[in-house]
Amino acid sequence: MSNSSITNESGTFEIGETTVHRLGFGSMRLCGDDIIGSPEDEETAREVVQRAVDCGIDLIDTADSYGPAVSERLIGEAIGDPDDVLVATKAGLLRNREGEWIAHGDPDYIRNQVLTSLDRLRTDTIDLYQFHRPDGDTDFEDSVAAFAELKDEGLVREVGLSNVSPELIDQAREQVDVATVQNRYNLNDRGAADSLEVCAENDIGFIPWAPINGDDLAAHGDLLDDIAEAHDATRRQVALAWLLERADVMLPIPGTSDPAHLESNVAATQLSLSDDEVQRLTDAAE
Template sequence: MSSDTITNESDTFHIGETTVHRLGFGAMRLCGDDIIGSPEDEETAREVVAHAVDCGVDFIDTADSYGPAVSERLIGEAIGDPDDVLVATKAGLLRNREGDWIAHGNPDYIRNQVLTSLDRLRTDTIDLYQFHRPDDEKTPFEDSVRAFAELTDEGVVDQVGLSNVSVDLIERAREHVEVATVQNRYNLNDRGSAAALEYCEEHDIGFIPWAPINGDDLAEHGDLVDEIAADHGATRRQVALAWLLERSPVMLPIPGTSDPGHLESNVAASRLSLSDDDVRRLTNAAD
């Protein structure tokens, strides 16, 4: 399929006052192994980001902990701060050379990290700033959320999102700040955040499923996915993405890749039309 024909045909969703296509791009895989350090080929990584935008992807998700700092830097170098692309990032996790993800929700740390994200993303305002993970052992959840709220009041952040949260935490956060999005793990096999998704639907909050096309999860229902893929001349990954887009009008899948070919294949999933029966069978697969 020629890159000239690949366009993002997914429906749209409003994040604050910004309208984005529901199929976005996750920039975690732009980094080195274990999401630590730079990729072997930084130029290709920047080309993938730029090509995603060329294909009509106008919602890009990253985090300060990816690299750390690498993913944000590459995005800033690749596309700068275009008016027609919403770039979301996150704060609240520390990294080490062993690749651990360590919760750190200290308000002073969050306020420091937004400055580094602004610099790397080459912008004056973070479009969507997400609290990466609650840090209840060290920092009360409300203290962290209030830091994000204060950043919106100061004009440094436009919209606030949450990640890895329960319905209870979403409700607690909404007492302090308007929550635009929730990013939890969700895919064809992992429905652990079904309650959070339902809550987001009820309150028109964007739901960003991370690990949307995890290979191990796809394998759990491989025969069914392969059958549907064959019927449509599609791939397993495309079927999984198309199902997510059909699953809910607030669903914002962000498949990630560092490969230009995989990027085009992911974007092409936006024009895959599953039948009602396909959707039903896939939805029931994890029951």
């Protein structure tokens, strides 16, 4: 597909009272190696964020653990707090120099982290604040209660969850309106299909992380290449187009630190798969 005219044509979805295009941008890759520290070229990283907005992306996903703190800071420096962009961030994971991701859902920690995220993102209110991962050492209900209280206090507009089962989604909805769920999901990895079904039934935005993972794409390379050739597209573009066809609540957030890759991802929203192609892709890993 040609990238001569790059606009986000992914349709829209309502996150709370905010309308966003369904294809967003995941900012994890703006950090250094192993998602630790700053990138080699911070100016390019900020340019990628601004280019995403220029292409019509108005849903940007980050987390306090990316860097840690680096991704949020770069987004704040690049675009500040524009009214027409929803910036979602997450809390609930600790990092160390070995690159480990350590669940930490203590309510006091979450309350502290929202203040640091507000500062780095240069805003007074987090548009969408997501619990990054349940913590086996902290009651899930207590962690969710902290997010609900932050919303009641006006520090957070909407609350989301990540890495959760259907049962935990239902538990959380007893305490707070859940606007989004972010679980791993892509063409080859359908492990979160039950959670996606719950989201579709309740009009909850489903944000698939690792939406175009390279290893998962390779598992269906021949099929993707066949469909891509018919559309003058790439494997990644076909995989993203399939995700957008999979469910109306699907909000893919492919991430990159490369402007050309960003534009290629946005161009995937202009790809129109046939019903037969969608079905062949759907059947591939089921």
